[in-house]
Amino acid sequence: MSAEVEAKKTGSLWKLSLDTWAVLLAFLLALLVRTGVFKHIPW
Amino acid sequence: MADVVTVPQVRPVQPALRFLRVIPGVLLLAAVGYAGKLLEQNVGAYAKAHHWTFPNIEYVLWAIVLGLVISNTVGVPEIFRTGVATYEFWLKAGIVLLGARFLLGDILKLGGVSLVLVAIEIVGSLAFMTFLGRLFKLKPKLTTLLAVGSAVCGVSAIIATKGAIEADDEDSSFSIAAILALGALALFTFPVIGHFLHLSDRAYGLWAGLGVDNTAEATAAGALYSDAAGKLAVLVKSTRNAMIGFVVLGYAIYWAGKGQAQSVGNKAAFLWQKFPKFVLGFLVISVLATYHFFNKDQVGALANLSRWAFLLTFAGVGLRTNFGEMRKQGLRPFAVGAIGEVVIAGFTLALVYGAAKIFGW
Numbered sequence A: 001m002s003a004e005v006e007a008k009k010t011g012s013l014w015k016l017s018l019d020t021w022a023v024l025l026a027f028l029l030a031l032l033v034r035t036g037v038f039k040h041i042p043w
Numbered sequence B: 001m002a003d004v005v006t007v008p009q010v011r012p013v014q015p016a017l018r019f020l021r022v023i024p025g026v027l028l029l030a031a032v033g034y035a036g037k038l039l040e041q042n043v044g045a046y047a048k049a050h051h052w053t054f055p056n057i058e059y060v061l062w063a064i065v066l067g068l069v070i071s072n073t074v075g076v077p078e079i080f081r082t083g084v085a086t087y088e089f090w091l092k093a094g095i096v097l098l099g100a101r102f103l104l105g106d107i108l109k110l111g112g113v114s115l116v117l118v119a120i121e122i123v124g125s126l127a128f129m130t131f132l133g134r135l136f137k138l139k140p141k142l143t144t145l146l147a148v149g150s151a152v153c154g155v156s157a158i159i160a161t162k163g164a165i166e167a168d169d170e171d172s173s174f175s176i177a178a179i180l181a182l183g184a185l186a187l188f189t190f191p192v193i194g195h196f197l198h199l200s201d202r203a204y205g206l207w208a209g210l211g212v213d214n215t216a217e218a219t220a221a222g223a224l225y226s227d228a229a230g231k232l233a234v235l236v237k238s239t240r241n242a243m244i245g246f247v248v249l250g251y252a253i254y255w256a257g258k259g260q261a262q263s264v265g266n267k268a269a270f271l272w273q274k275f276p277k278f279v280l281g282f283l284v285i286s287v288l289a290t291y292h293f294f295n296k297d298q299v300g301a302l303a304n305l306s307r308w309a310f311l312l313t314f315a316g317v318g319l320r321t322n323f324g325e326m327r328k329q330g331l332r333p334f335a336v337g338a339i340g341e342v343v344i345a346g347f348t349l350a351l352v353y354g355a356a357k358i359f360g361w
Helices: A002-014 A018-034 B002-049 B059-072 B078-084 B087-101 B104-135 B140-165 B169-196 B201-211 B215-225 B227-242 B244-257 B267-274 B277-290 B296-319 B323-328 B332-359
Strands: none
Touching: A018 B087, A018 B277, A018 B296, B002 B059, B002 B078, B002 B296, B059 B215, B059 B296, B078 B296, B087 B215, B087 B227, B087 B277, B087 B296, B104 B140, B104 B201, B104 B227, B104 B277, B104 B332, B140 B169, B140 B215, B140 B227, B140 B244, B140 B332, B169 B201, B169 B215, B169 B323, B169 B332, B201 B215, B201 B227, B201 B332, B215 B227, B215 B296, B227 B277, B244 B267, B277 B296
16 A cells, blocks of 8 residues: 555656756756866866 | 556656656757757868858757758657657756856846836737737637747647647647747748847847747747847746746636636636746746855856757757648648737837837847
């Protein structure tokens, strides 16, 4: 039962909108830059 | 017993498969985009070394043209399509990261001006497209979709409105095809007209953000003119996108009142559901940059990450534009869209000229 609930939760997480995923990725990248994991991004 | 068997199968495989399916297409986006960047660097250098007069063609245009050539000659094989469709995801991530290059004061100043112009543009465009749809005797819901697509934000607005007013799949396909075809045309005509009229970066960026429908095409049309124009085009287009919920809500209430769509229960929840979250993300990053959460080098790194995201987007704009498939959708909605877009482009240009005169740009 708990596995089923967990599966449902996982499903709803993956159902976040494209917008929200894009924002989360951008925030993660910004955090990695801020903490110095990415020091220099070439162009 | 069945539950015990089913759950473990569904949980790990589905997201992983979904992720794997996008990889080939994302790699294609990266390859086409990077080829565009290499062409920008090498064609210019080669022409200079051989004393040729050759215009400096930006990676934006190379990436779009390469994508268009692939899409309209050999076509995009099925294995790449899911990944190519992620170009909007990269666009939105790129816009959020671009927030690092905007100070909050600039956003409030430019956003305030653009908000007024956007409001005028939306009301004028909705009214004119509705008039045209009636003149050409298009189906009322098709007219609504075309009007929303032209006035607010292209494909996203059409998809959001389709669900809210319960329009046919056929009507939304017609509208999306018309908006995409006209967006592709705008990519090539807006920069030429802008240069012909000697528009400043600010005036052109404002015009591209107001006049080009789809966010990807508006971003590309701005970037094709200059970096500064591209930044402003994104800001103005995001302001337009922020209006999507209000416009869709208005139409949902209108069609529900006619008994041809479900009524809207919780209006605040409806607005939040339709609101483009990347606009909020853009503002958050901009606030952090304004209050020096990032140092100068970090702002530069974020700006470069944003450029890489846009590189994938521009490749995707070319790769998903297939003129043959658009032709199949029929001429009448396209004609309505084309007439509407030309008038809206002229109308928004007049608005920009007016604003430039008032603010002395």
